[in-house]
Amino acid sequence: MFTLDKVRGGLTDVVVCSFRDLLENQCYNEIYEAVNEFVQDNPSSLDCSTRCVQSPDEEATQWFKIKCTATLDNGLHNLNTKEVSLYTKYDKVQKKCLSDTLVPIIYKEELDEMAEDFLSRYYPEILKQPMAIDPEELAKRMRLTIV
Structure with missing residues (x-):
């Protein structure tokens, strides 16, 4: 397991066990803003259909791909969102991917x-x-x- 000691998160310290946790604890707002801007600019591109309708207030889920750059040097710094796009299970697998723990796949x-x-x-x-x-x-x- 990959541990980045502790990341300052508001009033408490948060133990980070994966890169995903680090992004969630340190960069959630920046990522949310980038996705929200994409949704506002591209509402017709969203796939909000469901496979089976059970009730009128049923929720649909949309996945996104977010390409970012950042500096990893004793923490995560200078996160810059480069691109937001819709994710589908048919997307071509990217080469040089990393796992949640930053191990090359x-x-x-x-x-x-x-x-x-x-x-x-x-x-x-x-x-x-x-x-x-x-x-x-x-x-x-x-x-x-x-x-």
Whole structure:
């Protein structure tokens, strides 16, 4: 589980367990405003139909895709909403997606390509001559510190 310690949320501290939680606790208003503006500007594009009508006051749900940029440096800063659009289950899957915990999502059919790309950046000689990878050398080349 991914934990970002605590984020200041009003009068209380909120423990954040995922990036989704961080966005919800820190950026809800900005995201809400962007979606609300999209809805106001594009009311006819919304799909507010339901599959089975049970009562006249039945609610419909609409999902949205929101493309944003932000700085992740000891917290989330400078959130900038780039685009809001309707989400459908038929949308093409985006490459280079991240999970809720900011772990890259790699599909089985992409594993060889991703591994080759990784090795070509950090251990290119292994692609020419099979050998064992020295984990300390790999960490050094990735500019990581082993503790």
